[in-house]
Amino acid sequence: MGKRYSLDRFINIVNSQNDLLTLYLRGLPFFLLACNAERLIFFKYRRRKQCFDIKAGITKEDVEVIVKDDFEGFDTKLLFDSKFNRDARSFGSSCNDIIRSFVKLFIDGTVKEVKREDLPFYKLKSMFDGFGFKGSALLVPFKSRGEVVGFMLLHPYCDVESIKPFVDVFGCVLDKLMLVKSVENLERAVSGYKEGCSTQDDKIYQLGKSAMVVAHEMKNALVGILGLFNKLEEYLKDEERAVRYYDIIKSQLERIYNFVIDINRYSRFSEAMDLRRVDISDVIDNAIEMVSAFSKNVDFSVSLDRGELCILADREQLQQVFLNLFKNSIEAGGSKRIKIEVSVKRKGNFLVIRVRDNCGGIKDLDKLEKITEPFFTTKSYGTGLGLSIVKSIIENHKGQISFRNVPGGLECVIKLPMNFVEERDGGKEENHGC
Amino acid sequence: MAEKKKIMVVDDEEAIRVLYEEEFKDEGYEVVSCSNGDEALKAFDKEKPDLVILDIAMPGVSGLEVLSKIKEKSPKTPVIMSTAYSHYKDDFYTYVADAYIVKSPDLTELKSKVKELIG
Numbered sequence: 173m174g175k176r177y178s179l180d181r182f183i184n185i186v187n188s189q190n191d192l193l194t195l196y197l198r199g200l201p202f203f204l205l206a207c208n209a210e211r212l213i214f215f216k217y218r219r220r221k222q223c224f225d226i227k228a229g230i231t232k233e234d235v236e237v238i239v240k241d242d243f244e245g246f247d248t249k250l251l252f253d254s255k256f257n258r259d260a261r262s263f264g265s266s267c268n269d270i271i272r273s274f275v276k277l278f279i280d281g282t283v284k285e286v287k288r289e290d291l292p293f294y295k296l297k298s299m300f301d302g303f304g305f306k307g308s309a310l311l312v313p314f315k316s317r318g319e320v321v322g323f324m325l326l327h328p329y330c331d332v333e334s335i336k337p338f339v340d341v342f343g344c345v346l347d348k349l350m351l352v353k354s355v356e357n358l359e360r361a362v363s364g365y366k367e368g369c370s371t372q373d374d375k376i377y378q379l380g381k382s383a384m385v386v387a388h389e390m391k392n393a394l395v396g397i398l399g400l401f402n403k404l405e406e407y408l409k410d411e412e413r414a415v416r417y418y419d420i421i422k423s424q425l426e427r428i429y430n431f432v433i434d435i436n437r438y439s440r441f442s443e444a445m446d447l448r449r450v451d452i453s454d455v456i457d458n459a460i461e462m463v464s465a466f467s468k469n470v471d472f473s474v475s476l477d478r479g480e481l482c483i484l485a486d487r488e489q490l491q492q493v494f495l496n497l498f499k500n501s502i503e504a505g506g507s508k509r510i511k512i513e514v515s516v517k518r519k520g521n522f523l524v525i526r527v528r529d530n531c532g533g534i535k536d537l538d539k540l541e542k543i544t545e546p547f548f549t550t551k552s553y554g555t556g557l558g559l560s561i562v563k564s565i566i567e568n569h570k571g572q573i574s575f576r577n578v579p580g581g582l583e584c585v586i587k588l589p590m591n592f593v594e595e596r597d598g599g600k601e602e603n604h605g606c
Numbered sequence: 607m608a609e610k611k612k613i614m615v616v617d618d619e620e621a622i623r624v625l626y627e628e629e630f631k632d633e634g635y636e637v638v639s640c641s642n643g644d645e646a647l648k649a650f651d652k653e654k655p656d657l658v659i660l661d662i663a664m665p666g667v668s669g670l671e672v673l674s675k676i677k678e679k680s681p682k683t684p685v686i687m688s689t690a691y692s693h694y695k696d697d698f699y700t701y702v703a704d705a706y707i708v709k710s711p712d713l714t715e716l717k718s719k720v721k722e723l724i725g
Contacts, residue, residue: 236701392690396619397711399622401711403625
């Protein structure tokens with residue numbers, strides 16, 4: 173446990189250093205870059221509002237937890253901007269190489285001068301230029317309990333001693349923010365993740381890649397077309413036939429647009445995962461809320477096992493699983509009253525999730541086998557990617573998925589390891605809590 | 607009457623340029639648009655816009671380079687990165703920008719960002 177700091181003291185430290193740092197960063201709004209083995213975070217301090225804008229890597233909930241523990245009288249509303257970046261994403265997978273290279277630089281935890289040409293990646297060089305560092309910068313480590321938990325970049329002429337109080341405070345904060353603390357954990361997560369990827373079907377992977385290029389081009393064109401088309405509506409006021417044609421064209425354009433978005437989603441899911449502890453019941457609740465907003469024709473019932481239902485997963489991807497499954501049932505059910513039952517049970521280190529509907533199921537067993545294949549659909553519309561996306565997400569999480577007919581409908585059974593990184597490494601059980 | 611705020615739109619897609627131009631003119635802004643990075647950098651000095659909406663993937667000088675040069679010339683001018691997909695959000699470089707939006711036919715988010723940044 174680190175020292176406790178009052179809000180005033182913290183604000184004072186930041187204020188007293190802010191001019192200095194802002195100057196170093198040549199007036200750019202950037203303030204601080206922090207990272208440990210698994211996450212990168214940008215803190216942007218807004219002096220006028222006396223609050224932080226956190227650009228990536230952690231959630232508001234994470235912040236509230238550390239704030240409660242470490243800072244007396246800390247009002248999150250005051251300190252953290254209300255427009256907190258809600259879709260903050262971790263750099264966990266996508267920037268692992270970068271993070272690892274930094275962690276290596278800091279293996280001994282001392283302040284180092286780095287030159288632009290020492291930086292191993294183009295992205296880092298760009299960042300270097302973007303911050304206005306010419307030639308070299310100081311990499312200053314944040315430490316907590318003797319371990320390096322983050323770092324920041326400073327102008328080489330900076331007096332490191334003068335910002336020491338600030339560095340100490342942030343070391344303590346970061347230590348609390350980070351879920352995974354050691355480099356070993358990162359190495360394990362990275363190598364495991366890569367192994368997972370290599371087992372994917374190459375053909376589908378290639379298809380996804382080419383689809384992504386096509387989807388990108390199509391999306392760019394469609395944004396303009398649909399946007400201008402929306403504006404056209406204003407000029408069609410009384411022309412009955414024109415309005416009818418307009419509606420048809422618009423619905424078809426939207427169909428293409430949604431198709432393109434799905435293709436892109438499908439081709440991207442294997443790339444980056446933002447792993448953190450996720451409470452499955454929250455994910456289900458959110459998905460139900462989202463689906464209920466546009467479909468009034470569905471009754472949901474949820475039954476959850478008591479106790480711990482937290483797993484290590486990418487929340488956004490997991491939510492997509494439920495959204496796609498619900499959407500699939502709703503589309504299959506047509507105009508009838510739809511019932512969707514979700515149950516979650518814990519079996520050892522696994523969660524068994526069942527999603528069951530009353531929408532008739534798929535009688536043709538050949539078709540049932542194919543429903544998770546890309547572009548396979550039993551409907552007259554739809555991309556045929558919804559359930560492929562579900563399958564690839566579950567497989568990315570080292571889980572299993574199957575579909576079967578049940579009386580009156582279809583049931584999807586998902587088996588997910590609660591901590592797939594550890595499962596892979598010998599099934600060590602560790603209860604982190606959410 | 608107060609002088610209109612000026613927005614510079616940089617995008618290689620003509621339809622998107624026209625869409626943004628029309629929409630922001632309707633909202634009461636003055637709009638200049640450029641179809642590539644080079645043009646944008648030249649026009650930036652001449653036009654001195656109050657805000658820039660910048661596409662990332664463009665032929666020639668990329669949006670990221672334009673962003674860095676604009677921030678070097680005029681760190682206080684807000685720049686909104688506007689791109690097809692959200693993955694650039696993870697790119698360090700885009701953190702120099704003041705906002706990041708994913709292109710969509712629905713301009714509500716973009717308009718509210720612009721309003722937030724320059725009123």
